[in-house]
Amino acid sequence: MSNWSVYLSGEIHTDWREQIKEGTEALNLPVTFSAPVTDHSASDDCGARILGDEEKKFWYDNKGAKVNAIRTRTLIEKADIVVVRFGDKYKQWNAAFDAGYAAALGKSLIILHDPALTHPLKEVDAAALAVAETSSQVVDLLRYVIRGELAG
Numbered sequence: 001m002s003n004w005s006v007y008l009s010g011e012i013h014t015d016w017r018e019q020i021k022e023g024t025e026a027l028n029l030p031v032t033f034s035a036p037v038t039d040h041s042a043s044d045d046c047g048a049r050i051l052g053d054e055e056k057k058f059w060y061d062n063k064g065a066k067v068n069a070i071r072t073r074t075l076i077e078k079a080d081i082v083v084v085r086f087g088d089k090y091k092q093w094n095a096a097f098d099a100g101y102a103a104a105l106g107k108s109l110i111i112l113h114d115p116a117l118t119h120p121l122k123e124v125d126a127a128a129l130a131v132a133e134t135s136s137q138v139v140d141l142l143r144y145v146i147r148g149e150l151a152g
Helices: 016-026 040-051 057-078 093-104 122-127 135-147
Strands: 004-010 031-034 081-086 108-113 130-132
Touching (some): 004 016, 004 057, 004 093, 016 031, 016 081, 016 135, 040 057, 057 093, 081 135, 093 108, 108 122, 108 135
Parallel strands (some): 108 130
């Protein structure tokens, strides 16, 4: 069985990535995970810290966003499956971009969010091949697509 590459995008304030990783490890699924930089300060400051400071906040953020995009685009392009999590506490505009980019590339896209976000994310959900409400559902999806096995 070949190794699957799964990119985990989106919300960084909960342990959903760890839940998915632990679930796939428990099933011994052949998956390699990648993700954006989840250290918020490093992600915000990378452009200016590496390429030089900016006086205006717009250019500071713009530079960081572009540096982060090098990682994000490369890892999404290499991924077999892209999972994008939308949390309810913060607006994850970067997650919306990642979902749209993955869909435009024809990647297998799984969206993960609470049921309360179904209406606001209806267009994003429409681009996905599956919409999950829990990390365990994502693990079950991975088990099925990789092994053809249903849980339980």
